[in-house]
Amino acid sequence: MEMGTNLRIAYAAAWCEPVFLIGYIIAFSVLGWNHPPPSPRFDARPLVEHYFVPHDQQIMLGRIIRM
Incomplete structure (x- = not known):
């Protein structure tokens, strides 16, 4: 893969954690x-x-989203 593609994937992966955490809370x-x-x-x-x-x-909606 190219360096730019790797960097975009790394940024996307790094942003997954805060998005998940806020959604879970x-x-x-x-x-x-x-x-x-x-x-x-x-x-x-x-x-x-x-x-x-x-x-x-x-x-129930909160439980479904958490799954």
Whole structure:
């Protein structure tokens, strides 16, 4: 390969890490509703009713993107 091609591939590979990291953080914390974590005072039923049910589609989308 030519030197210019190798350099372009190296730049593309170097930019993959920050793009992945930002995307993963967004998918995990924002879309997955993991930040801030749910209150420890919730029992199972209130946790599901107030945390998971209202945001189930967004949580599922965050999980799909993380995969």
